[in-house]
Amino acid sequence: xxxxxxxxxxxxxxxxxxxxxxxxxxxxxxxxxxxxxxxxxxxxxxxxxxxxxxxxxxxxxxxxxxxxxxxxxxxxxxxxxxxxxxxxxxxxxxxxxxxxxxxxxxxxxxxxxxxxxxxxxxxxxxxxxxxxxxxxxxxxxxxxxxxxxxxxxxxxxxxxxxxxxxxxxxxxxxxxxxxxxxxxxxxxxxxxxxxxxxxxxxxxxxxxxxxxxxxxxxxxxxxxxxxxxxxxxxxxxxxxxxxxxxxxxxxxxxxxxxxxxxxxxxxxxxxxxxxxxxxxxxxxxxxxxxxxx
Amino acid sequence: xxxxxxxxxxxxxxxxxxxxxxxxxxxxxxxxxxxxxxxxxxxxxxxxxxxxxxxxxxxxxxxxxxxxxxxxxxxxxxxxxxxxxxxxxxxxxxxxxxxxxxxxxxxxxxxxxxxxxxxxxxxxxxxxxxxxxxxxxxxxxxxxxxxxxxxxxxxxxxxxxxxxxxxxxxxxxxxxxxxxxxxxxxxxxxxxxxxxxxxxxxxxxxxxxxxxxxxxxxxxxxxxxxxxxxxxxxxx
Numbered sequence: 001x002x003x004x005x006x007x008x009x010x011x012x013x014x015x016x017x018x019x020x021x022x023x024x025x026x027x028x029x030x031x032x033x034x035x036x037x038x039x040x041x042x043x044x045x046x047x048x049x050x051x052x053x054x055x056x057x058x059x060x061x062x063x064x065x066x067x068x069x070x071x072x073x074x075x076x077x078x079x080x081x082x083x084x085x086x087x088x089x090x091x092x093x094x095x096x097x098x099x100x101x102x103x104x105x106x107x108x109x110x111x112x113x114x115x116x117x118x119x120x121x122x123x124x125x126x127x128x129x130x131x132x133x134x135x136x137x138x139x140x141x142x143x144x145x146x147x148x149x150x151x152x153x154x155x156x157x158x159x160x161x162x163x164x165x166x167x168x169x170x171x172x173x174x175x176x177x178x179x180x181x182x183x184x185x186x187x188x189x190x191x192x193x194x195x196x197x198x199x200x201x202x203x204x205x206x207x208x209x210x211x212x213x214x215x216x217x218x219x220x221x222x223x224x225x226x227x228x229x230x231x232x233x234x235x236x237x238x239x240x241x242x243x244x245x246x247x248x249x250x251x252x253x254x255x256x257x258x259x260x261x262x263x264x265x266x267x268x269x270x271x272x273x274x275x276x277x278x279x280x281x282x283x284x285x286x287x288x289x290x291x292x293x
Numbered sequence: 294x295x296x297x298x299x300x301x302x303x304x305x306x307x308x309x310x311x312x313x314x315x316x317x318x319x320x321x322x323x324x325x326x327x328x329x330x331x332x333x334x335x336x337x338x339x340x341x342x343x344x345x346x347x348x349x350x351x352x353x354x355x356x357x358x359x360x361x362x363x364x365x366x367x368x369x370x371x372x373x374x375x376x377x378x379x380x381x382x383x384x385x386x387x388x389x390x391x392x393x394x395x396x397x398x399x400x401x402x403x404x405x406x407x408x409x410x411x412x413x414x415x416x417x418x419x420x421x422x423x424x425x426x427x428x429x430x431x432x433x434x435x436x437x438x439x440x441x442x443x444x445x446x447x448x449x450x451x452x453x454x455x456x457x458x459x460x461x462x463x464x465x466x467x468x469x470x471x472x473x474x475x476x477x478x479x480x481x482x483x484x485x486x487x488x489x490x491x492x493x494x495x496x497x498x499x500x501x502x503x504x505x506x507x508x509x510x511x512x513x514x515x516x517x518x519x520x521x522x523x524x525x526x527x528x529x
Contacts, residue, residue: 168394171386181381182396
């Protein structure tokens with residue numbers, strides 16, 4: 001029963017990684033860049049929720065939605081100011097800029113909210129689920145997180161496959177100039193991708209802080225990097241890959257904390273990345289390019 | 294009045310002056326061809342017109358409007374479609390998805406379905422393969438998909454960049470038959486080709502390019518008999 005508890009907690013943590021990883025993987029797929037500031041957008045989203053909910057007393061759900069809207073704008077503004085001027089620049093320049101944006105956001109948070117840890121009140125109010133006569137307790141946060149992750153995955157997949165904007169994203173991810181020739185606004189599509197990723201990051205942040213209720217300016221850094229690892233393991237650029245990678249990583253982290261060593265769990269997670277890169281660099285669902293005839 | 298009127302176009306790749314003071318026109322109902330060797334600037338001209346490469350100086354008028362500062366994705370909305378060099382189909386998407394993306398600028402589902410039927414009639418093979426990933430098609434089929442995709446936007450003016458490149462002679466004939474068919478349906482065409490003999494036989498006006506400059510222009514039938522053209526481009 002202990003194992004099941006660890007496993008479910010792992011799925012819950014993994015769902016958060018998966019939601020963050022979606023932002024990484026979509027931006028990578030479409031804009032061909034690693035947005036290392038993604039984790040920090042999540043942190044900003046958590047602070048905004050915290051301010052609305054705990055300091056202004058607004059309803060938790062509305063607070064989260066407001067935070068998600070703010071994050072959407074922040075994501076688009078970051079893209080417009082920091083990344084768009086570098087379109088066509090070499091990828092190292094873009095990467096360094098992304099790291100710069102990451103530090104910028106952390107320090108903005110430090111300046112506004114201070115270095116003190118804020119204790120984040122969980123937004124989830126439903127009761128936990130007790131199974132097997134109380135032997136297996138699934139926390140209410142886990143229920144909400146896992147459910148939301150599945151809903152987001154389904155919604156996003158439908159959006160990509162069924163809408164024109166989604167098809168435009170697929171087209172831009174494959175060939176920017178050919179997309180222009182279809183009449184697709186490439187810059188608009190990239191901005192849209194940042195908007196979706198940042199919108200989701202706000203939810204991930206709130207879920208993360210509901211499960212682990214300490215909020216500091218560096219709250220987003222480690223989960224951000226782990227979500228990046230999840231995206232790479234799943235196959236960067238692939239949406240189902242982000243989902244699978246996130247879940248694997250979350251379960252692995254929790255199980256190694258429980259059975260191997262709490263201190264070593266991060267090391268184990270990152271060694272999985274190294275092994276993955278050695279064995280199958282394109283990730284679980286990553287496709288190598290189709291041979292052109 | 295010319296449908297497309299290009300005046301003194303200049304394009305640079307960094308320090309390289311790739312297109313030098315090029316002027317040409319495409320009248321409504323024309324098949325205009327730009328011929329020339331590799332590196333003459335033919336592809337660059339088309340890419341500039343559809344906004345892939347920036348225009349340095351010069352004036353482009355389309356349908357009477359100055360569009361020099363609006364060479365971008367919005368041109369597709371005003372009826373210009375471009376079949377690019379190397380086909381540039383979306384290899385990881387299905388044939389049908391590719392065709393639907395061709396109709397990205399249109400909204401009426403009925404009209405899009407009608408165009409789809411029309412494309413399938415021209416290229417029956419695309420209907421057979423509609424579920425297949427475009428990357429698995431043969432070169433000739435990919436070229437047909439590229440042309441079909443461009444037709445899905447219901448263009449008034451079609452740019453074709455080397456539609457016969459790398460194709461077997463049978464496919465070359467099919468493609469040129471289709472080009473003539475599309476032209477008969479009222480689409481004006483600007484065609485870039487190395488297969489000079491073939492294009493000169495269907496074009497209504499031709500321009501010969503050499504290292505970014507137009508060195509000759511005129512009636513294709515006359516150019517076919519021009520001794521210089523014969524020796525340089527027709528291999529005779």
